[in-house]
Amino acid sequence: MLYFSGKLSISGNKKTQNIMRKKKGIRFQFCFVFLSFVLSAQIQPYDTVFIPQPAVTEKISGVFNLSNSTGWFTGNVLSQGDVDYLRDILNIQFNLNLSQVNTYKPGTIRFSEAADTSMDREAYELNIAPEGIEISARKDGAGFFYGIQSLVQCMAASRNPSGSFALPCMKVKDAPRFKWRGMHLDVCRHFFPLDFIKRYIDLLAMYKLNTFHWHLTDDQGWRIEIKKFPMLTRVGAWRKGSMLGAYADQNFDTLRYGGFYTQDEIREVVNYAAQRHIVVVPEIEMPGHAVAAIAAYPFLSCTGRQIQVEKAWGVFNDVFCTKDSVFDFLEQVLQEVLALFPGEYIHIGGDECPKLNWKECRHCQKRLRDEHLKDEHELQSYFVKRIEKFLNSKGKKMIGWDEILEGGLAPKATVMSWRGTSGGIAAAKLKHQVVMSPGKPCYFDHYQYQPVANEPLAIGGYNPLDSVYAFEPVPKELSVSEQKYILGAQGNVWTEYILNPKHVEYMAVPRMCALSEVLWTMPERKNRSNFLMRLKRRIKMLDLMQVNYSKHFLEQ
Numbered sequence: 001m002l003y004f005s006g007k008l009s010i011s012g013n014k015k016t017q018n019i020m021r022k023k024k025g026i027r028f029q030f031c032f033v034f035l036s037f038v039l040s041a042q043i044q045p046y047d048t049v050f051i052p053q054p055a056v057t058e059k060i061s062g063v064f065n066l067s068n069s070t071g072w073f074t075g076n077v078l079s080q081g082d083v084d085y086l087r088d089i090l091n092i093q094f095n096l097n098l099s100q101v102n103t104y105k106p107g108t109i110r111f112s113e114a115a116d117t118s119m120d121r122e123a124y125e126l127n128i129a130p131e132g133i134e135i136s137a138r139k140d141g142a143g144f145f146y147g148i149q150s151l152v153q154c155m156a157a158s159r160n161p162s163g164s165f166a167l168p169c170m171k172v173k174d175a176p177r178f179k180w181r182g183m184h185l186d187v188c189r190h191f192f193p194l195d196f197i198k199r200y201i202d203l204l205a206m207y208k209l210n211t212f213h214w215h216l217t218d219d220q221g222w223r224i225e226i227k228k229f230p231m232l233t234r235v236g237a238w239r240k241g242s243m244l245g246a247y248a249d250q251n252f253d254t255l256r257y258g259g260f261y262t263q264d265e266i267r268e269v270v271n272y273a274a275q276r277h278i279v280v281v282p283e284i285e286m287p288g289h290a291v292a293a294i295a296a297y298p299f300l301s302c303t304g305r306q307i308q309v310e311k312a313w314g315v316f317n318d319v320f321c322t323k324d325s326v327f328d329f330l331e332q333v334l335q336e337v338l339a340l341f342p343g344e345y346i347h348i349g350g351d352e353c354p355k356l357n358w359k360e361c362r363h364c365q366k367r368l369r370d371e372h373l374k375d376e377h378e379l380q381s382y383f384v385k386r387i388e389k390f391l392n393s394k395g396k397k398m399i400g401w402d403e404i405l406e407g408g409l410a411p412k413a414t415v416m417s418w419r420g421t422s423g424g425i426a427a428a429k430l431k432h433q434v435v436m437s438p439g440k441p442c443y444f445d446h447y448q449y450q451p452v453a454n455e456p457l458a459i460g461g462y463n464p465l466d467s468v469y470a471f472e473p474v475p476k477e478l479s480v481s482e483q484k485y486i487l488g489a490q491g492n493v494w495t496e497y498i499l500n501p502k503h504v505e506y507m508a509v510p511r512m513c514a515l516s517e518v519l520w521t522m523p524e525r526k527n528r529s530n531f532l533m534r535l536k537r538r539i540k541m542l543d544l545m546q547v548n549y550s551k552h553f554l555e556q
């Protein structure tokens with residue numbers, strides 16, 4: 001994408017990073033070598049430059065010529081973050097050093113507060129006229145940022161070989177369809193360096209996605225520093241080998257593998273994302289997928305047995321016990337987590353928790369009796385409800401995978417529907433908020449092209465680009481009043497079979513682009529062949545950024 005290095009040494013080119021760190025304002029982690037980039041000199045038709053497609057575009061005759069002599073006037077309505085972002089993006093991406101002017105005059109780029117104060121927080125209007133460019137939005141929202149993104153998309157499509165821009169005049173009136181426009185990344189099965197996390201966030205920002213779901217703990221690695229419990233990362237962040245190749249082969253290496261993010265690094269990511277109007281939702285898995293935590297602190301399980309951080313992929317019987325000391329531990333962990341993540345949601349996992357150990361554990365069986373619970377499903381529900389109460393008491397909302405419906409949903413929980421859409425439908429009927437992320441088509445770790453023999457090994461499944469583009473997050477089964485509980489949807493990138501950042505990009509792009517249009521654009525404005533045409537046009541940018549996107553759509 002636009003904001004990072006042409007050299008995709010994903011873990012980062014140290015020298016470049018050091019130079020960039022010295023820059024003021026937004027520090028784009030990768031210095032992008034854009035100076036040599038020459039896009040088509042032709043003016044592109046006005047409605048073929050955007051992904052996702054805006055709500056309304058209207059052609060106006062004429063062209064606005066943007067060059068280094070164009071000024072920009074913030075009108076004191078842009079936040080400092082947006083000001084820095086715009087300055088850096090013009091500079092790094094387009095080699096433009098436009099001067100900021102203190103009064104508006106014709107021929108400038110101008111930002112103004114929307115007259116309509118009831119406007120959506122993420123809405124914006126972009127007017128490109130022969131006499132100037134105006135972006136208007138609410139002062140307190142993300143609208144200006146999205147207006148800037150759209151302007152950047154127009155510029156990228158309208159660059160002259162001389163380095164100026166002949167922008168076709170148009171009016172854009174735009175707002176997203178959904179509030180939750182998410183992408184997820186599993187950093188437990190394979191670990192990805194901080195620089196790549198930022199690059200991933202940059203990709204989300206480019207497509208007006210606003211939620212980064214960071215899967216930070218699992219059986220194969222605990223990836224977030226918790227100061228009160230240092231063994232979580234000293235022990236839990238490292239495994240003594242990894243599964244190699246297909247699951248059926250049961251092959252393993254013996255290499256020590258792991259890594260974690262310090263709290264300073266987490267804050268850096270959260271701030272980086274916030275500057276791009278992206279909220280980071282951390283996932284701390286419980287009560288299942290807890291092997292790495294238990295390897296660090298064996299008292300957390302029912303058996304107390306010393307176990308190792310998992311080398312294999314799958315679902316494991318060592319889960320958190322339901323005794324009080326485990327809740328004390330988890331509350332202290334969450335206390336540190338919620339101090340790091342200012343967003344309203346904490347994801348607690350809740351999926352794939354075998355009940356075997358609970359059935360044989362005297363603490364868990366006592367809990368069942370004391371709380372008058374019918375079975376272990378209700379015990380899981382007790383667990384999740386207790387955690388929800390804690391999070392709510394700290395002003396946070398809880399979200400979990402759809403298993404949290406089993407045994408009774410916690411009173412205010414938001415459900416992330418992954419085993420199809422039925423969990424999401426059930427939750428919406430119960431008047432709970434829902435994020436749709438059904439395996440089909442939202443799991444981007446699944447194959448995207450057939451025959452799969454020619455593709456890098458994946459976990460299975462088949463979610464081609466077209467199926468993502470055709471996805472409708474609001475199920476037909478919901479009444480009009482129930483539909484409002486669908487907050488949006490999310491693409492998930494689980495990394496059992498995704499070993500490095502380039503491979504993440506291959507699986508995520510362009511499916512992420514298709515999802516962005518599903519989430520931003522009203523269905524009547526979507527059009528598959530038009531989307532493919534825009535994607536092909538915009539791919540020049542991804543090439544220049546050396547994004548390792550999957551190229552199969554070029555054959556369509």
Ligand code: ACM
Binds near residue numbers: 351352401418
């Ligand atoms: C999941 O894929 N286990 C949520």
Ligand code: ZN
Binds near residue numbers: 320361
């Ligand atoms: Zn137990």
